[in-house]
Amino acid sequence: MQGQADLFLGLDETAAPIRKPFTSDIEVKPGQKRPFRLDAANFEAAVEALEASGQYRVLRRLLPRSVATSRNAVPGExxxxxxxxxxxxxxxxxxxxxxxxxxxxxxxxxxxxxxxxxxxxxxxxxxxxxxxxxxxxxxxxxxxxxxxxxxxxxxxxxxxxxxxxxxxxxxxxxxxxxxxxxxxxxxxxxxxxxxxxxxxxxxxxxxxxxxxxxxxxxxxxxxxxxxxxxxxxxxxxxxxxxxxxxxxxxxxxxRKTLLRIWAEGSPFDMKDELKKRGYRWNDGTDGRPKSWFIEIGEDTYEAELTFLRQEIYRRNVEPFTQKITAFERFRSAS
Missing domain, CATH: 3.30.420.10 (Ribonuclease H-like superfamily/Ribonuclease H)
Structure with missing residues (x-):
């Protein structure tokens, strides 16, 4: 990505919040207080002490990682x-x-x-x-x-x-x-x-x-x-x-390849069983089948086919099936 600095649009990646000393009053005895001051140099030590007590959990402000201006390419990267x-x-x-x-x-x-x-x-x-x-x-x-x-x-x-x-x-x-x-x-x-x-x-x-x-x-x-x-x-x-x-x-x-199975023409009274199984409804307005469908791993295809044949259609069927990879997943028709 070197040579594309003009694309990064001037974000200040290194800007950090200004750290000022924290000052408060600690009550020493009822009605008697003394100043308490915590400098930035001691923030991390204070955080460690708080978290070590088991009574506190401290969140840190997320500072964006800086952009690497020069780096050596790593094989397989x-x-x-x-x-x-x-x-x-x-x-x-x-x-x-x-x-x-x-x-x-x-x-x-x-x-x-x-x-x-x-x-x-x-x-x-x-x-x-x-x-x-x-x-x-x-x-x-x-x-x-x-x-x-x-x-x-x-x-x-x-x-x-x-x-x-x-x-x-x-x-x-x-x-x-x-x-x-x-x-x-x-x-x-x-x-x-x-x-x-x-x-x-x-x-x-x-x-x-x-x-x-x-x-x-x-x-x-x-x-x-x-x-x-x-x-x-x-x-x-x-x-x-x-x-x-x-x-x-x-x-x-x-990296997984999924199979999208379309339960086209499935009996209407089986819709609750399909939904319970994880099927989703597509209304057909996107050009795909107006049908219930599910996406499963390749290793469970035979079990899903048995479910459809025995529990839904109660006959031998060969449902329309598509292979879905990361290149197809999450498209508007997905």
Whole structure:
């Protein structure tokens, strides 16, 4: 990604909050107080003391990793793009992207994360005014986007070297990104929300802000580039129980080929059984079958076929089946 510094749009990656001494009053005896002062040099020692007590858990402000201006390529190293979009609504066929943020980083075959290679952030003025509700959700006001455009050639150049695109809700972000820039359609995609079994690792939720806090940080959420930096740290953090990092589990899932089975023409009174089994309904408006469908691993295909034949159709059927890889997953028709 060297030579593309013009794409990184002047983000101050190294800015840190100004640390002032913390001063308070400690009550020594009832009604008697003395000043207490904690200097920045002692912050970490104080944090260690608090956490060692077992009574406190301290969150640190997330500071974005700096962009590596020069680095030596490692054999087998690949690049991934974390992307996040802010939009005027939920419908990718009608609503528009008003902000895109991206962070490119290197990783190896085992999912170990290396350097941040580049960042990209841009706002865009939509064709219709941003509503107060969208401003409340995203923090983006109409004044912020006046006259702003996204350089789509720069977006295409930025993602071109990447082997993988990662979003925390790829089913939402991929359709918007593909409508914005055609290069996204040619990439393999992974979803850190859907493809990491967070509950199996002891997490009680999978929202990005919650995952980040469980990893020991807090950040200014919802703006695109801040969420990208937050997701990078979540992916890099070690999971409980010596389970490695989330990035390694995400890669394992992304590399799998799934089979999408369409239960076309299934009896109406079997819909609850299909839903209980994990099938989802497609209404046919996207050009695909108007039918219940499920996505499963290749190793469970025969068992699923037996279920359909014996429990649903009660006859011999050969349901329409598609192979789905990371290049097809999370498309608008997914």
């Amino acid at each position: 690949k690049l991934a793009v974390i992307v996040d979009t802010e939009t005027t609504g939920l419908d990718h066929t009608r609503d528009e992207v008003i902000e895109i943020g991206m962070v490119v980083f290197s990783y190896d075959e085992d999912g170990r994360i290396g350097n941040v290679v580049g960042t990209f952030n841009a706002l865009r003025e939509p064709s219709l005014p941003i509503t107060p509700e969208i401003t409340r959700l995203t923090g983006i006001t109409p004044d912020m986007v006046v006259g702003q455009t996204i350089d789509l050639d720069a977006v295409e150049a930025f993602i071109q070297p990447a082997h993988l695109v990662i979003a925390h809700n790829a089913r939402f972000d991929r359709p918007f990104c593909e409508r914005l820039a055609h290069g996204f359609a040619r990439k393999a995609w992974a979803c850190s929300h859907a493809e990491v079994s967070w509950s199996e690792f002891g997490f009680e939720g999978s929202k990005l802000g919650y995952l980040l806090s469980q990893c020991g940080w807090f950040h200014q959420g919802h703006r695109a580039i801040e969420d990208c930096h937050a997701l990078l740290e979540v992916l890099a953090s070690p999971l409980p129980g010596n389970a490695g990092c989330a990035m390694s589990h995400l890669l394992t899932s992304a």
